[in-house]
Amino acid sequence: MSRAADRLKVVLNHLDRSGATVRASFTSGQYVSYHQPQAFRYTLDTDLLSPEQRIAYEEDGFVLIKNLVSPEDIDQFRAEFERICKREVRVPGLVVMRDVAIAKSEFMADQKAVSKLQDFVEDPELFRYCALPQILKYVECFTGPNIMAMHTMLINKPPDAGNKTSRHPMHQDLHYFPFRPADRIVCSWTAMERVTRQNGCLVVLPGTHKSTLQEHDYPEWEGGVNKMYHGVRNYNPDHPRVHLEMEKGDTVFFHPLLIHGSGMNQTQGFRKAISCHYASADCYYIDVNGTTQENIAKEVHEIAEKKYGVDDSVRFEDTWAVRGRLVQGERTSL
Numbered sequence: 001m002s003r004a005a006d007r008l009k010v011v012l013n014h015l016d017r018s019g020a021t022v023r024a025s026f027t028s029g030q031y032v033s034y035h036q037p038q039a040f041r042y043t044l045d046t047d048l049l050s051p052e053q054r055i056a057y058e059e060d061g062f063v064l065i066k067n068l069v070s071p072e073d074i075d076q077f078r079a080e081f082e083r084i085c086k087r088e089v090r091v092p093g094l095v096v097m098r099d100v101a102i103a104k105s106e107f108m109a110d111q112k113a114v115s116k117l118q119d120f121v122e123d124p125e126l127f128r129y130c131a132l133p134q135i136l137k138y139v140e141c142f143t144g145p146n147i148m149a150m151h152t153m154l155i156n157k158p159p160d161a162g163n164k165t166s167r168h169p170m171h172q173d174l175h176y177f178p179f180r181p182a183d184r185i186v187c188s189w190t191a192m193e194r195v196t197r198q199n200g201c202l203v204v205l206p207g208t209h210k211s212t213l214q215e216h217d218y219p220e221w222e223g224g225v226n227k228m229y230h231g232v233r234n235y236n237p238d239h240p241r242v243h244l245e246m247e248k249g250d251t252v253f254f255h256p257l258l259i260h261g262s263g264m265n266q267t268q269g270f271r272k273a274i275s276c277h278y279a280s281a282d283c284y285y286i287d288v289n290g291t292t293q294e295n296i297a298k299e300v301h302e303i304a305e306k307k308y309g310v311d312d313s314v315r316f317e318d319t320w321a322v323r324g325r326l327v328q329g330e331r332t333s334l
């Protein structure tokens, strides 16, 4: 079969499964033209994703792209991370998080004390990750051309201290976000080294992006839970899971409703990943009062109150508007 015919078959299969009425045709034997507003809900029509990749994201809520970020870039991000840990550079607005297991131990000026950096947008070296052209080309398939970097993290999952606090409970990232629509938000997560089940790779529940936002809360874990690590309230451990084992530079793009987490790090190394949540600049803020997100908004407010002395006039949405950065196109709304 020709490549075009192969592609047609894949698309038709998908349309069939999504219960769509199919109107497909060949244009000069080259490619498929189809008209079906329901069939592709989660991805946009760009030329980058193959039909297989596009359908994988539609059906599973994630797509893994091998070898997307160069080893040289990753080594530079790692070097900058080390400078930050040694406090050789100061980054405005940066949140440095320590694992709860060592949160109260004495000061250590190295990576052993840091489990996560958040909000590194004012660090030009780390922020380079968010603007990498090869990443943005994929992001555009989900957000469209106006792109905001809304949330940035470098995760340094520590060797588990023995109480399983290195785990990240199963959650939907949308729980943290007061903007919509969800389908125009995407996370890119790049492995900074080989990540395996052993050192706590991402664990995903395929297809859960088709559900709605669930109630989140701290899981009842005996060994303790990190600040703000909420999990879905009724986690079902029997749901089929996929462990995303990845090589250095591999990048997974996933939907903000996809339920995911990570297991404990059973090695002696610090498992590193860098990630950014992007949203279409055309998204709009919502008021989370009276929704399941009230609990996280309250925690964010309490921390902002302690740290910056902000009062009630600062809304949850405002804390996002000041952190967001335009990386492509126009800042139309967010």
Ligand SMILES: CC(C)CC(=O)SCCNC(=O)CCNC(=O)[C@H](O)C(C)(C)COP(=O)(O)OP(=O)(O)OC[C@H]1O[C@@H](n2cnc3c(N)ncnc32)[C@H](O)[C@@H]1OP(=O)(O)O
Residues within 6 Å of the ligand: 095, 096, 097, 098, 099, 100, 103, 104, 118, 151, 173, 176, 225, 226, 227, 228, 229, 230, 303
């Ligand atoms: C989509 C995405 C958003 C999903 C996620 O990322 S989920 C995770 C979200 N996580 C976050 O947003 C990070 C939250 N963490 C933070 O904001 C900070 O690390 C803080 C918890 C506020 C601590 O920062 P800071 O105040 O600078 O640190 P200090 O060492 O002075 O500690 C102050 C008090 O907080 C405690 N603490 C520090 N780290 C943790 C921790 N990991 N878990 C639980 N408690 C913690 C620490 O023991 C101290 O307590 P007290 O001495 O005041 O009793």
Ligand SMILES: Nc1ncnc2c1ncn2[C@@H]1O[C@H](COP(=O)(O)OP(=O)(O)OP(=O)(O)O)[C@@H](O)[C@H]1O
Residues within 6 Å of the ligand: 167, 168, 169, 170, 171, 197, 200, 201, 203, 219, 220, 231, 232, 235, 260, 261, 262, 263, 264
């Ligand atoms: N009660 C819970 N609520 C929310 N998430 C949970 C809960 N229990 C476990 N998880 C999460 O489920 C995922 C899988 O956990 P688990 O500890 O089994 O890791 P794993 O990588 O599968 O390890 P292993 O290979 O040992 O099975 C992790 O993201 C973990 O944090």
Ligand SMILES: O=C(O)CCC(=O)C(=O)O
Residues within 6 Å of the ligand: 153, 155, 157, 168, 173, 201, 202, 260, 261, 262, 273
């Ligand atoms: O890197 C990980 O372990 C998962 C992090 C994550 O899902 C998050 O911070 O939202």
Ligand SMILES: [Fe+2]
Residues within 6 Å of the ligand: 171, 172, 173, 260
């Ligand atoms: Fe997450």
Ligand SMILES: [Mg+2]
Residues within 6 Å of the ligand: 263
């Ligand atoms: Mg397990």
